[in-house]
Amino acid sequence: MMSDLFKILPEAVIGAVDLIATFLFMYGLKRMSSPVTAPSGIKVAGVGMAVAILASFLYAFDIGATAKPFLLLNLGLAVLAIAIGGGLAWWAGRTVAMTAMPQMVAIYNGLGGGAAAAIAAFELFGDKADGVTQLVFSLLGALIGAVSFSGSVIAWAKLDEVLKKPLRFPGQQIFNGLVAIATLAVGGYIVAVSRGTITSPVAMPVLIYIFFGATLLFGILMTLPIGGADMPVVISIYNALTGLAVSLDGFVLENPALMIAGMVVGAAGTLLTLLMAKAMNRSVSNILFSNFGTVVEQKQGAIKGSLKPVEASDAGIFMRYASSLIVVPGYGLAAAQAQGKLYEFVKLLQAAGVSVKFAIHPVAGRMPGQMDVLLAEAGVPYDMIFQLEDINDDFANTDVALVIGANDVVNPAARTEKTSPIYGMPILNADKAKKVYVIKRGQGKGYAGIVNALFYGDNCNMVYGDAAAVLTKMIEAVRALGTKAAA
Ligand code: NAP
Numbered sequence: 001m002m003s004d005l006f007k008i009l010p011e012a013v014i015g016a017v018d019l020i021a022t023f024l025f026m027y028g029l030k031r032m033s034s035p036v037t038a039p040s041g042i043k044v045a046g047v048g049m050a051v052a053i054l055a056s057f058l059y060a061f062d063i064g065a066t067a068k069p070f071l072l073l074n075l076g077l078a079v080l081a082i083a084i085g086g087g088l089a090w091w092a093g094r095t096v097a098m099t100a101m102p103q104m105v106a107i108y109n110g111l112g113g114g115a116a117a118a119i120a121a122f123e124l125f126g127d128k129a130d131g132v133t134q135l136v137f138s139l140l141g142a143l144i145g146a147v148s149f150s151g152s153v154i155a156w157a158k159l160d161e162v163l164k165k166p167l168r169f170p171g172q173q174i175f176n177g178l179v180a181i182a183t184l185a186v187g188g189y190i191v192a193v194s195r196g197t198i199t200s201p202v203a204m205p206v207l208i209y210i211f212f213g214a215t216l217l218f219g220i221l222m223t224l225p226i227g228g229a230d231m232p233v234v235i236s237i238y239n240a241l242t243g244l245a246v247s248l249d250g251f252v253l254e255n256p257a258l259m260i261a262g263m264v265v266g267a268a269g270t271l272l273t274l275l276m277a278k279a280m281n282r283s284v285s286n287i288l289f290s291n292f293g294t295v296v297e298q299k300q301g302a303i304k305g306s307l308k309p310v311e312a313s314d315a316g317i318f319m320r321y322a323s324s325l326i327v328v329p330g331y332g333l334a335a336a337q338a339q340g341k342l343y344e345f346v347k348l349l350q351a352a353g354v355s356v357k358f359a360i361h362p363v364a365g366r367m368p369g370q371m372d373v374l375l376a377e378a379g380v381p382y383d384m385i386f387q388l389e390d391i392n393d394d395f396a397n398t399d400v401a402l403v404i405g406a407n408d409v410v411n412p413a414a415r416t417e418k419t420s421p422i423y424g425m426p427i428l429n430a431d432k433a434k435k436v437y438v439i440k441r442g443q444g445k446g447y448a449g450i451v452n453a454l455f456y457g458d459n460c461n462m463v464y465g466d467a468a469a470v471l472t473k474m475i476e477a478v479r480a481l482g483t484k485a486a487a
Helices: 002-031 038-062 065-095 098-125 132-159 172-194 204-223 228-253 256-279 284-289 312-320 331-336 339-351 370-378 388-397 467-486
Strands: 324-329 355-360 385-387 400-404 435-440 460-464
Touching: 002 038, 002 256, 038 065, 038 256, 065 098, 098 132, 098 204, 098 228, 098 256, 098 331, 098 370, 132 172, 132 204, 132 228, 172 204, 228 256, 228 284, 256 284, 312 339, 312 400, 312 435, 312 460, 312 467, 324 339, 324 370, 324 388, 331 339, 331 370, 331 467, 339 355, 339 370, 339 467, 355 370, 355 388, 385 388, 435 467
Parallel strands: 324 355, 324 400, 355 385, 400 435, 435 460
Antiparallel strands: none
16 A cells, blocks of 8 residues: 555656646746736746756656666766756856847757757657657657757857858759658658568668758758848747657657646747747748848839938937937847946936837847847836837827837838838838937948838938947937036
8 A cells, every 4th residue: 555655656746746837837928928027927937947857856756677776877967967057057148148149049949959859869769659659759859859959050150140141052942842851751761660560771770860860951951041130030930849849758758847848838939930920021931931131122112312410419409308209229229238328318308308108119129029128127117118009109299209220110111112021011100200310320221131211201310320329429418408507
């Protein structure tokens, strides 16, 4: 009776701990849907992850006799791996620059895919996948995890500009298709051999190595032709794939925490991919298979008007005497790390009685939520931050739109130019404000590689310079006004 209890106790405890971890993942994810609750959501999900790791240690009490001699060694290695990985992640998380976040997400996502592929390798080499369903799921987990790993490494290299240009050659899609078919064929062959349907002159471990080689190659080939600028969406796709691979692994190992965490990541990654594609008005297949941002210049319609530069101090003083202002932050604000200066300037304006709001476009910057995080980092209160659909009608009744390092997300071509690559993308109506100031360094284009008619509009002035330097000058000019008034 007592011995029976000891047999079922570990399983019951693991089940309960897995359930707690699952609840924490879900609750954490729910809290991440709003910037106000997101910081605590991340912590809750982190605790969920720690609980899931704890559950995986409990499996040590539930193993067969053959594994027992290696138990302590394996547990020690697991603790060492967690300490090294956790230490590196802690250090990287603290030191990474805001503009390097997409690269960090790419590499961590790749490691997740690699881990899923490694678990699948353990299942395949260790004969864990005994039934045909388990075998197929292990092979799929290996395929998806390895593609996600090698593809994410290429995505990281592109974002970090280690790889500067997309690699394209004639017939590339057909070649990639053939590699994909060959990979699936090797997988099918493994299933047939292991079920005894056919005999193979090549040993099973060699077949598994060939399968992994082909999957890794496919991940590289699939990612190489995609432009660096599309990498955030690609990473989101790989993120969804990593989740799927993890849940397939979990199914084979009968590990509910892996299954559920994998499905949550898979579903969240898929939704994020679709949201990003929708916000850019592009299909996922267009992102994966088209050559965005490099061949569009000649399609741009003629632009009337001229660029009208003004001094930062003059623009700052004009805004000081406006009654309402909407700030549109973009990628350049993150690149300049000027969020602190921006909020300092905004506080000066508020003190002078100007009503200020921030307008966030869903794909401003280079990763979802980048602008929200940037403004939160500077201490901007959430009630000053508005999403596109909540603020777009306000521009027409606003004195000034201050566009900082944003370009595509305020390009009116999205409304009218049918041939523009961003046609149909919802944009922030900055051009409808009575006056527009645009801070940017020069005539650099945005991510889509097109000219912006807004900058040439009658109501628009350009304030050239790095966003941090320009804002410093604006702050000085507005402060000087206060000093003069007091004198
Ligand atoms: P953007 O269109 O890429 O434009 C950024 C602008 O910032 C550039 O025109 C650049 O002009 C300026 N800039 C760069 N460094 C600067 C600095 N230090 N100081 C001042 N200005 C600086 O950015 P966006 O308006 O934020 O639009 C985001 C684009 O990324 C969209 O096309 C979106 O579809 C795409 N995208 C976003 C995501 C996402 O998840 N957020 C994912 C994939 C793609 P100068 O060189 O002249 O300074």
